[in-house]
Amino acid sequence: xxxxxxxxxxxxxxxxxxxxxxxxxxxxxxxxxxxxxxxxxxxxxxxxxxxxxxxxxxxxxxxxxxxxxxxxxxxxxxxxxxxxxxxxxxxxxxxxxxxxxxxxxxxxxxxxxxxxxxxxxxxxxxxxxxxxxxxxxxxxxxxxxxxxxxxxxxxxxxxxxxxxxxxxxxxxxxxxxxxxxxxxxxxxxxxxxxxxxxxxxxxxxxxxxxxxxxxxxxxxxxxxxxxxxxxxxxxxxxxxxxxxxxxxxxxxxxxxxxxxxxxxxxxxxxxxxxxxxxxxxxxxxxxxxxxxxxxxxxxxxxxxxxxxxxxxxxxxxxxxxxxxxxxxxxxxxxxxxxxxxxxxxxxxxxxxxxxxxxxxxxxxxxxxxxxxxxxxxxxxxxxxxxxxxxxxxxxxxxxxxxxxxxxxxxxxxxxxxxxxxxxxxxxxxxxxxxxxxxxxxxxxxxxxxxxxxxxxxxxxxxxxxxxxxxxxxxxxxxxxxxxxxxxxxxxxxxxxxxxxxxxxxxxxxxxxxxxxxxxxxxxxxxxxxxxxxxxxxxxxxxxxxxxxxxxxxxxxxxxxxxxxxxxxxxxxxxxxxxxxxxxxxxxxxxxxxxxxxxxxxxxxxxxxxxxxxxxxxxxxxxxxxxxxxxxxxxxxxxxxxxxxxxxxxxxxxxxxxxxxxxxxxxxxxxxxxxxxxxxxxxxxxxxxxxxxxxxxxxxxxxxxxxxxxxxxxxxxxxxxxxxxxxxxxxxxxxxxxxxxxxxxxxxxxxxxxxxxxxxxxxxxxxxxxxxxxxxxxxxxxxxxxxxxxxxxxxxxxxxxxxxxxxxxxxxxxxxxxxxxxxxxxxxxxxxxxxxxxxxxxxxxxxxxxxxxxxxxxxxxx
RNA sequence: GCCCGCGUGGUGGAAUGGUAGACACAGGGGACUUAAAAUCCCCAGGCUUCGGCCGUGCGGGUUCGAGUCCCGCCGCGGGUACCA
Numbered sequence: 001x002x003x004x005x006x007x008x009x010x011x012x013x014x015x016x017x018x019x020x021x022x023x024x025x026x027x028x029x030x031x032x033x034x035x036x037x038x039x040x041x042x043x044x045x046x047x048x049x050x051x052x053x054x055x056x057x058x059x060x061x062x063x064x065x066x067x068x069x070x071x072x073x074x075x076x077x078x079x080x081x082x083x084x085x086x087x088x089x090x091x092x093x094x095x096x097x098x099x100x101x102x103x104x105x106x107x108x109x110x111x112x113x114x115x116x117x118x119x120x121x122x123x124x125x126x127x128x129x130x131x132x133x134x135x136x137x138x139x140x141x142x143x144x145x146x147x148x149x150x151x152x153x154x155x156x157x158x159x160x161x162x163x164x165x166x167x168x169x170x171x172x173x174x175x176x177x178x179x180x181x182x183x184x185x186x187x188x189x190x191x192x193x194x195x196x197x198x199x200x201x202x203x204x205x206x207x208x209x210x211x212x213x214x215x216x217x218x219x220x221x222x223x224x225x226x227x228x229x230x231x232x233x234x235x236x237x238x239x240x241x242x243x244x245x246x247x248x249x250x251x252x253x254x255x256x257x258x259x260x261x262x263x264x265x266x267x268x269x270x271x272x273x274x275x276x277x278x279x280x281x282x283x284x285x286x287x288x289x290x291x292x293x294x295x296x297x298x299x300x301x302x303x304x305x306x307x308x309x310x311x312x313x314x315x316x317x318x319x320x321x322x323x324x325x326x327x328x329x330x331x332x333x334x335x336x337x338x339x340x341x342x343x344x345x346x347x348x349x350x351x352x353x354x355x356x357x358x359x360x361x362x363x364x365x366x367x368x369x370x371x372x373x374x375x376x377x378x379x380x381x382x383x384x385x386x387x388x389x390x391x392x393x394x395x396x397x398x399x400x401x402x403x404x405x406x407x408x409x410x411x412x413x414x415x416x417x418x419x420x421x422x423x424x425x426x427x428x429x430x431x432x433x434x435x436x437x438x439x440x441x442x443x444x445x446x447x448x449x450x451x452x453x454x455x456x457x458x459x460x461x462x463x464x465x466x467x468x469x470x471x472x473x474x475x476x477x478x479x480x481x482x483x484x485x486x487x488x489x490x491x492x493x494x495x496x497x498x499x500x501x502x503x504x505x506x507x508x509x510x511x512x513x514x515x516x517x518x519x520x521x522x523x524x525x526x527x528x529x530x531x532x533x534x535x536x537x538x539x540x541x542x543x544x545x546x547x548x549x550x551x552x553x554x555x556x557x558x559x560x561x562x563x564x565x566x567x568x569x570x571x572x573x574x575x576x577x578x579x580x581x582x583x584x585x586x587x588x589x590x591x592x593x594x595x596x597x598x599x600x601x602x603x604x605x606x607x608x609x610x611x612x613x614x615x616x617x618x619x620x621x622x623x624x625x626x627x628x629x630x631x632x633x634x635x636x637x638x639x640x641x642x643x644x645x646x647x648x649x650x651x652x653x654x655x656x657x658x659x660x661x662x663x664x665x666x667x668x669x670x671x672x673x674x675x676x677x678x679x680x681x682x683x684x685x686x687x688x689x690x691x692x693x694x695x696x697x698x699x700x701x702x703x704x705x706x707x708x709x710x711x712x713x714x715x716x717x718x719x720x721x722x723x724x725x726x727x728x729x730x731x732x733x734x735x736x737x738x739x740x741x742x743x744x745x746x747x748x749x750x751x752x753x754x755x756x757x758x759x760x761x762x763x764x765x766x767x768x769x770x771x772x773x774x775x776x777x778x779x780x781x782x783x784x785x786x787x788x789x790x791x792x793x794x795x796x797x798x799x800x801x802x803x804x805x806x807x808x809x810x811x812x813x814x815x816x817x818x819x820x821x822x823x824x825x826x827x828x829x830x831x832x833x834x835x836x837x838x839x840x841x842x843x844x845x846x847x848x849x850x851x852x853x854x855x856x857x858x859x860x861x
Numbered sequence: 862g863c864c865c866g867c868g869u870g871g872u873g874g875a876a877u878g879g880u881a882g883a884c885a886c887a888g889g890g891g892a893c894u895u896a897a898a899a900u901c902c903c904c905a906g907g908c909u910u911c912g913g914c915c916g917u918g919c920g921g922g923u924u925c926g927a928g929u930c931c932c933g934c935c936g937c938g939g940g941u942a943c944c945a
Binding site for chain 2: 082084166221296297431437510553664681682732803809811858
């Protein structure tokens with residue numbers, strides 16, 4: 001008998017599928033459609049085990065949906081613009097385009113042997129001019145509808161490399177290459193008006209029933225709706241042009257505890273004051289040396305600068321408060337100015353104590369016993385807004401009221417007294433899409449001295465990236481944006497007046513590329529961004545699968561884009577929420593191995609270059625390596641595991657089976673290859689069992705046959721349930737059990753063959769090649785990929801008897817097996833007679849007897 | 862800092878509020894074999910006076926019953942708007 005030989009059967013069946021066009025997505029009216037999509041990969045160079053896990057999950061869904069009678073769209077592409085290509089070009093020469101397409105070729109070559117049921121004819125990369133040209137067309141449509149505009153925004157500026165840095169390129173306030181202190185610099189940049197959609201994007205989350213609650217919660221918090229009061233403090237002797245400071249607060253109920261006014265270093269007032277105040281200018285300059293990330297700003301020590309200016313309290317004009325410039329106030333949120341109430345905000349309290357500002361409670365607990373007021377050295381008192389508290393300084397509400405009631409009352413009181421008005425604000429900011437980089441989609445506008453900013457003509461699209469300068473490939477060893485210094489690319493004629501003009505040299509954020517690729521897959525070669533007929537058929541994505549790291553930005557931007565594309569006629573209305581169901585798979589993590597170079601910068605090492613002994617790690621030359629225990633696999637940190645060894649040693653089916661077994665898909669897994677061999681052995685066992693059964697010819701065996709088929713139907717039921725609920729590990733555990741049952745069964749050959757064919761089918765989404773081989777061996781008709789998914793017979797699932805565990809005081813003490821439909825009273829009588837219960841009762845009566853039919857019995861003594 | 866998760870045997874993990882540890886890995890024992898490989902069978906949370914007792918990161922709580930729900934901690938991971 002032949003043995004399981006994945007190296008022979010896998011290419012054979014891949015060829016069969018390709019020749020039959022099995023996975024080509026086709027529109028027909030007789031079947032429902034199903035669109036399953038995994039987040040497309042960045043072409044980092046080689047696929048890693050996380051990719052295998054991710055795409056295998058999608059493939060299991062896709063193959064299962066095919067088997068249940070759907071026209072399936074399961075495409076693949078590459079998110080191909082971005083910084084790593086430029087970094088590679090800087091580090092080792094070459095051109096981002098060559099690097100990227102080379103990586104794509106490698107990765108496609110690595111993915112094809114895995115046997116994914118993908119429609120490869122739809123593949124594209126976002127750096128294909130065919131794709132980004134249509135993205136430019138979308139940009140122009142959005143511009144026409146007023147969805148894009150320009151304004152100033154700050155970037156990280158490296159003064160040595162004379163270049164803009166990404167947040168991840170700033171380490172401890174210094175540029176990663178130059179080591180220079182990074183500065184914040186203002187540039188005019190393009191923005192999408194996503195914040196106009198804040199309320200809608202928030203409300204529509206409610207309708208996303210098949211999204212994880214945690215993702216919806218994260219998005220809701222990110223959008224950050226708040227109700228508050230916006231009002232102005234009048235300035236005492238303000239400088240020219242400033243007689244008031246407009247503030248926004250979500251806690252107007254604490255206005256009587258106000259202690260100071262804080263403004264952002266980027267606030268117009270702060271900027272004006274620094275002209276005549278060297279110390280303030282120095283303070284602001286230092287604030288501006290911080291990076292631009294929220295994390296950095298929030299973690300930085302809270303510092304302030306007393307401007308010397310004073311404002312009047314709106315309800316007591318004799319009460320003056322100092323105005324500080326404070327490094328933790330963001331110009332982008334609210335009005336860029338706040339008032340501080342130290343008694344009820346830990347950050348304000350820290351600030352007040354540091355600068356010796358007054359602290360005054362406005363409320364205290366209903367029962368103040370043991371409560372130390374912040375003015376007496378206690379902590380800031382910040383109870384949930386729904387808790388009732390006792391008010392010490394209110395305007396006009398009850399002495400005992402909740403924070404919510406007080407906020408409403410405070411807003412009403414202020415409005416009726418002409419002090420500001422209640423407003424709803426959002427934390428969500430507009431989406432800045434300008435990047436001062438080469439390897440991205442050029443923004444299709446032209447700057448003309450006479451006409452200003454002019455959209456490019458549509459017939460000129462795509463505005464393609466130049467590959468070389470005067471015949472020599474662009475040199476990336478020079479810092480800065482090559483488009484900006486390109487000798488000819490910038491030059492063009494104004495689309496409006498025809499006079500010489502200059503192209504915009506900024507390119508688009510790569511999140512733009514990934515915000516509509518799912519729509520493009522429905523018609524990847526259309527000469528418009530989408531083909532409405534195709535989009536109407538294939539959209540929405542029925543099941544989207546990707547990492548939790550994209551829970552906020554990518555998914556929120558895509559939701560905005562879908563709305564904008566509907567507005568501009570590129571998507572049907574039903575697609576404004578483009579992803580019907582979302583599944584966030586866990587990350588594959590791995591230790592990071594790092595050393596430091598002569599200048600103290602981190603150097604990362606691949607796991608295969610590191611040896612571990614006694615929990616320590618060393619390079620081949622004996623250098624000890626620092627181990628960062630567990631982190632998301634990332635090419636830049638080099639903590640990636642190459643799946644190709646598993647595939648070449650054991651085959652694709654083993655790799656696929658292995659990545660799905662053992663751990664639940666939504667959970668992060670620390671990668672370890674232990675067990676790959678065992679997975680391979682199991683598949684070989686299945687092959688052997690099925691091959692033996694295929695050669696069998698025995699008579700029917702009555703009860704044995706029934707018992708096997710009963711188990712088969714239970715397996716169909718359980719495995720299918722697992723597949724439909726992302727319980728792949730549960731399905732696999734069930735398949736192990738069913739394999740053991742089949743192996744031990746004494747049933748006749750007909751029943752065994754039927755059970756074995758079913759086993760092959762149930763395994764086929766996970767191990768498609770092996771399953772095709774077994775299907776053929778066992779006399780199945782056609783390709784198993786085209787076979788109809790088996791249905792569990794409900795009558796076969798029901799057991800006649802049921803085993804009930806018996807608990808005494810919640811602890812298991814025994815069990816009884818009774819007829820499934822035995823009455824409650826009979827069960828109670830049987831339980832009371834049970835030896836363990838008798839022992840526990842010790843002649844007494846039970847306090848309580850709880851019978852959960854079919855589940856459990858609990859005796860309380 | 863803030864937002865969101867996660868934490869169960871030696872290991873990966875299972876468990877609609879209802880028998881904690883399914884199914885596997887590693888381990889131990891056995892069968893087959895001259896031997897090995899392969900294969901097959903069995904054992905396996907800890908303690909125990911063999912009655913039980915203790916056990917799901919830690920401390921409380923709700924419940925007849927908590928890994929699961931609530932409160933407070935600790936640790937780890939993700940995101941934090943220019944990594945993708």
